[in-house]
Amino acid sequence: MSAAFEIQLIAALVAVACALPGVFLVLRRMAMVSDAITHTVLLGIVTGFFLTRNLESPILLVCASLTGVFTVWLTELVYKSKLISEDASICIIFPLLFSIAIILITRYAGNVHLDTDSVLLGELAFAPFDRLYVMGRDIGAKGIYISFALVAINLVFILLFYKELQLATFDANLAAALGFVPGIIHYLLMGLVSLTTVGAFEAVGSILVVAFMIGPPVTAYLMTDNLKKMIVLSAVIGLFNAISGYHLATWKDVSIAGSMAVMTGFTFLIVFLFVPRRGLISVLIRRYRQRYIFAEKTLMFHLWHHEGTPKEEEEALYKTIRLHMHWDKKFAERVVKKLLSDGRVILEGNLLKLSEKGRQESRRDRRELLG
Amino acid sequence: MNCFLDILGNYVFVNSRGLDLNIGGELYSGSLDDTQSSSDSFITTSLNNVDNIGEKNNEIKRKNVLEIEDLTVAYAENPVLWDVDLNIPEGQLVAILGPNGAGKTTLIKSALGLVPRISGRIRFFPSDREKPATDIAYVPQSESVEWDFPATVLDVVLMGRYGHLGWIRRPRSEDYEIARDMLRKVGMMDYSSRQIRQLSGGQQQRVFLARALAQQADLYLMDEPFKGVDARTELAIVDLLRNIQAQGKTVVAVHHDLQTVKEYFNWVVLLNIQVIASGPMRDTFNEENVRLTYRRTEPAKRGGKNR
Amino acid sequence: MKGLLSLLGDYTFRVVSLGAVLMGLISGLIGSFSVLERRSLLGDAVSHAALPGVVLIFLLTGSKSTEALMFGATLSGLTATFMILGIIRFSRIKFDSALALIMSTFFGFGLVLLTYAQKQPNAAQAGLDRFIFGQASAMLNSDLYIMLIAGSVLLALTLMFWKEIKLFIFDREYAHTLRFSPRKMDILLSAMTVTAIIVGLQTVGVILMSAMLVAPAAAARQWTNRLSVMVVLSSFLGGISGLIGTLISSLTVKIPTGPAIVVVASTFVIISMLFAPGRGIISRRWHRKKAVKTYQKEG
Numbered sequence: 001m002s003a004a005f006e007i008q009l010i011a012a013l014v015a016v017a018c019a020l021p022g023v024f025l026v027l028r029r030m031a032m033v034s035d036a037i038t039h040t041v042l043l044g045i046v047t048g049f050f051l052t053r054n055l056e057s058p059i060l061l062v063c064a065s066l067t068g069v070f071t072v073w074l075t076e077l078v079y080k081s082k083l084i085s086e087d088a089s090i091c092i093i094f095p096l097l098f099s100i101a102i103i104l105i106t107r108y109a110g111n112v113h114l115d116t117d118s119v120l121l122g123e124l125a126f127a128p129f130d131r132l133y134v135m136g137r138d139i140g141a142k143g144i145y146i147s148f149a150l151v152a153i154n155l156v157f158i159l160l161f162y163k164e165l166q167l168a169t170f171d172a173n174l175a176a177a178l179g180f181v182p183g184i185i186h187y188l189l190m191g192l193v194s195l196t197t198v199g200a201f202e203a204v205g206s207i208l209v210v211a212f213m214i215g216p217p218v219t220a221y222l223m224t225d226n227l228k229k230m231i232v233l234s235a236v237i238g239l240f241n242a243i244s245g246y247h248l249a250t251w252k253d254v255s256i257a258g259s260m261a262v263m264t265g266f267t268f269l270i271v272f273l274f275v276p277r278r279g280l281i282s283v284l285i286r287r288y289r290q291r292y293i294f295a296e297k298t299l300m301f302h303l304w305h306h307e308g309t310p311k312e313e314e315e316a317l318y319k320t321i322r323l324h325m326h327w328d329k330k331f332a333e334r335v336v337k338k339l340l341s342d343g344r345v346i347l348e349g350n351l352l353k354l355s356e357k358g359r360q361e362s363r364r365d366r367r368e369l370l371g
Numbered sequence: 372m373n374c375f376l377d378i379l380g381n382y383v384f385v386n387s388r389g390l391d392l393n394i395g396g397e398l399y400s401g402s403l404d405d406t407q408s409s410s411d412s413f414i415t416t417s418l419n420n421v422d423n424i425g426e427k428n429n430e431i432k433r434k435n436v437l438e439i440e441d442l443t444v445a446y447a448e449n450p451v452l453w454d455v456d457l458n459i460p461e462g463q464l465v466a467i468l469g470p471n472g473a474g475k476t477t478l479i480k481s482a483l484g485l486v487p488r489i490s491g492r493i494r495f496f497p498s499d500r501e502k503p504a505t506d507i508a509y510v511p512q513s514e515s516v517e518w519d520f521p522a523t524v525l526d527v528v529l530m531g532r533y534g535h536l537g538w539i540r541r542p543r544s545e546d547y548e549i550a551r552d553m554l555r556k557v558g559m560m561d562y563s564s565r566q567i568r569q570l571s572g573g574q575q576q577r578v579f580l581a582r583a584l585a586q587q588a589d590l591y592l593m594d595e596p597f598k599g600v601d602a603r604t605e606l607a608i609v610d611l612l613r614n615i616q617a618q619g620k621t622v623v624a625v626h627h628d629l630q631t632v633k634e635y636f637n638w639v640v641l642l643n644i645q646v647i648a649s650g651p652m653r654d655t656f657n658e659e660n661v662r663l664t665y666r667r668t669e670p671a672k673r674g675g676k677n678r
Numbered sequence: 679m680k681g682l683l684s685l686l687g688d689y690t691f692r693v694v695s696l697g698a699v700l701m702g703l704i705s706g707l708i709g710s711f712s713v714l715e716r717r718s719l720l721g722d723a724v725s726h727a728a729l730p731g732v733v734l735i736f737l738l739t740g741s742k743s744t745e746a747l748m749f750g751a752t753l754s755g756l757t758a759t760f761m762i763l764g765i766i767r768f769s770r771i772k773f774d775s776a777l778a779l780i781m782s783t784f785f786g787f788g789l790v791l792l793t794y795a796q797k798q799p800n801a802a803q804a805g806l807d808r809f810i811f812g813q814a815s816a817m818l819n820s821d822l823y824i825m826l827i828a829g830s831v832l833l834a835l836t837l838m839f840w841k842e843i844k845l846f847i848f849d850r851e852y853a854h855t856l857r858f859s860p861r862k863m864d865i866l867l868s869a870m871t872v873t874a875i876i877v878g879l880q881t882v883g884v885i886l887m888s889a890m891l892v893a894p895a896a897a898a899r900q901w902t903n904r905l906s907v908m909v910v911l912s913s914f915l916g917g918i919s920g921l922i923g924t925l926i927s928s929l930t931v932k933i934p935t936g937p938a939i940v941v942v943a944s945t946f947v948i949i950s951m952l953f954a955p956g957r958g959i960i961s962r963r964w965h966r967k968k969a970v971k972t973y974q975k976e977g
Contacts, residue, residue, distance in 0.1 A: 095889030099937030261786020
């Protein structure tokens with residue numbers, strides 16, 4: 001396997017592994033928790049290192065994951081006191097734990113290679129140098145196996161607890177009433193997020209972990225209402241971001257992690273603008289159209305309302321209608337012109353009147369609205 | 372074509388208050404001929420020239436404080452108010468009554484310019500303004516407030532003076548005087564240095580009333596002033612409303628309780644997306660009208676009431 | 679004591695500690711509003727989002743002066759803020775997701791630009807990353823003047839729009855009915871927050887900046903129910919954290935300044951949560967106990 005291929009494989013696997021729990025973070029409005037966890041796992045790694053004096057030990061992974069869960073628990077403890085709001089609690093707890101980690105590192109582990117830069121920024125380019133040997137044989141980069149394991153664990157967790165996750169995400173109260181303990185699912189999920197973070201950021205750095213966890217699910221969230229589809233889409237989008245980001249990076253010879261994050265933003269932007277129904281452009285077009293359709297209906301309704309009443313002379317007067325509706329000139333022109341041209345409204349002398357077609361439409365609208 | 376319309380335009384004379392209407396006689400025949408040939412350019416210019424109308428009617432005696440014409444408001448795809456025409460006369464205690472999702476809150480909010488409207492015109496008197504100014508006071512539903520904010524009761528009431536002060540200027544000692552007066556009026560002076568969250572629901576409501584009173588407005592728009600309030604406070608608030616009325620001012624309140632409405636208010640607006648009826652309580656609040664108002668209530672279908 | 683005295687005579691220490699104190703004062707002041715507005719997390723996003731602006735300005739102008747870099751940082755911080763607000767306005771995406779997305783994307787873009795800058799032959803880009811991790815010891819006298827000016831402007835704005843800020847955060851809708859435009863207020867408050875963050879960045883760095891914005895304010899909130907007292911106290915606690923933090927890191931071996939300041943500020947939060955009269959946890963427990971006792975006595 002070439003180094004380039006190995007890097008892409010690792011990135012792709014990490015992207016998928018992050019996207020899976022990320023879906024639930026986004027849906028549960030806990031996106032910023034991923035930001036907090038990516039920073040505080042550093043404290044877990046430091047603690048683990050002090051316990052084992054070995055940077056390779058799997059104990060580090062366990063400690064780091066536990067710290068992630070600990071972060072969430074501590075944050076909840078603070079805001080459940082009702083003295084400090086939830087967002088402020090996150091902003092206090094994670095920098096505190098991170099600061100403690102930095103102080104511990106600089107003070108007691110200065111001679112060990114525990115580079116904070118690479119934790120934060122990640123260096124995927126070096127991943128292929130870290131080989132895994134079985135019985136003296138090189139069986140590939142270690143990162144491949146770690147990230148593959150992460151995908152597998154996340155996948156198994158989601159498949160096993162799909163129903164519970166779904167319930168706990170959309171209706172925690174109902175879940176509790178049905179006998180599922182949302183708290184357990186919640187902490188299991190947080191543990192998984194922590195584990196994924198730890199496993200992933202060695203390869204890609206903590207900032208990119210946030211991009212991978214939140215970016216694809218947010219993008220998928222704009223494309224579908226179906227949870228299963230959202231999970232699959234997130235994984236696919238994550239995969240795409242990783243691969244395209246890698247090529248962007250090699251093309252311009254810049255940071256791989258950074259390029260992948262940029263691609264994450266880019267795919268989001270494209271989807272945000274162009275996706276049918278929920279994209280910005282279709283929302284704006286719809287709003288624009290709706291404005292006219294409502295205006296037409298409103299005008300017709302207005303005419304119908306005053307039809308045959310003594311005030312009709314005043315209310316339906318062609319040239320003052322815009323004053324009554326309080327519309328600006330151009331808008332009023334377009335609305336009236338449209339109604340006249342498709343014969344829903346006719347001009348009788350100076351008065352706008354509903355045609356039979358228009359009257360029927362108004363009647364139907366009213367029935368729909370008021371029964 | 373154009374010069375002809377320019378001449379015509381100035382004769383168009385419409386009274387937005389709906390009391391009388393003058394239209395230049397020649398106008399009728401003139402436009403008739405022309406619209407046959409090119410209707411769109413006709414609209415352009417004629418709509419152009421009506422801007423200055425409606426201002427020449429000062430001789431007409433003004434009785435209304437709030438006039439709403441042809442108001443339509445929609446959230447997303449659902450109309451919440453449709454072609455609402457409504458006049459609120461001066462010096463009344465007005466209840467807005469209707470089922471959930473009838474657009475009561477929206478009516479108040481759109482009058483205040485808090486929600487965008489699709490069509491319609493809203494005017495306040497006597498200032499004859501289209502946007503609420505300091506002479507309109509708003510008592511929101513209590514949920515809209517940031518409860519943990521470090522503000523004392525007196526601070527909150529003082530906010531009622533901010534509209535008079537405008538940007539940057541500080542409250543003066545008169546403003547503090549007025550705020551304290553209003554606190555006394557609602558019987559909350561003893562609590563003036565409490566934090567707002569430490570009060571009971573009824574007490575909070577009184578504070579927000581005091582804040583509105585401090586605006587010394589002519590028109591008070593209240594969104595469910597009796598919500599979450601104990602019976603004693605409810606009576607105190609009613610007293611207060613009567614007090615406001617006695618000074619010739621007007622109160623418009625969203626109300627829920629069909630039992631008490633007759634007793635508390637003397638004017639009623641029955642609303643369900645449209646105005647079903649509006650007028651003096653005695654003539655308007657009858658079984659037929661109430662039935663018409665409440666005949667269909669499926670608020671979930673319309674959604675988005677309290678945005 | 680001797681160490682302390684010689685420290686006070688030390689030029690670097692004077693600059694660094696003054697810088698840290700100024701940073702604490704400013705972020706304490708503005709942070710009060712972020713916390714009350716429930717926009718604390720925005721501080722985290724803005725500080726990360728500042729990176730591409732910093733590098734871009736350097737790439738475009740070749741200048742590494744603090745003014746130029748801060749200008750770039752402010753621009754990209756504001757852009758990020760308005761993008762976040764735009765995303766939540768025009769789609770169903772929630773605030774937290776929009777924050778995390780924009781923040782990581784901007785930061786990633788900053789990294790891309792940074793690695794690009796590092797390839798430039800003259801190697802003049804060294805030191806750009808002090809904006810990421812903060813490097814209090816690299817602070818210069820001129821940086822102090824910039825902080826002083828920025829701080830004075832922010833203070834002046836706060837005093838000028840005191841009434842409006844108070845009204846707006848407490849009751850947005852009511853403020854609107856009194857004709858204080860919510861859009862103008864949003865722009866004012868966002869601009870003030872972004873400025874405060876950018877000014878603080880080079881002292882504590884991207885990751886810890888949000889804590890400086892939030893911790894002093896959250897601590898101050900516990901002690902008072904008056905906005906004015908809270909803002910003054912928050913600013914004071916921020917400044918003191920800056921001072922104690924730099925002292926600790928100068929007097930002991932190998933404790934970095936930024937994390938030391940954050941730990942001090944967080945300690946204030948913990949103390950306040952526990953001991954503040956009235957609101958504090960201990961005081962509440964005590965009152966509850968007393969209430970139970972009187973209740974039992976009365977039977």
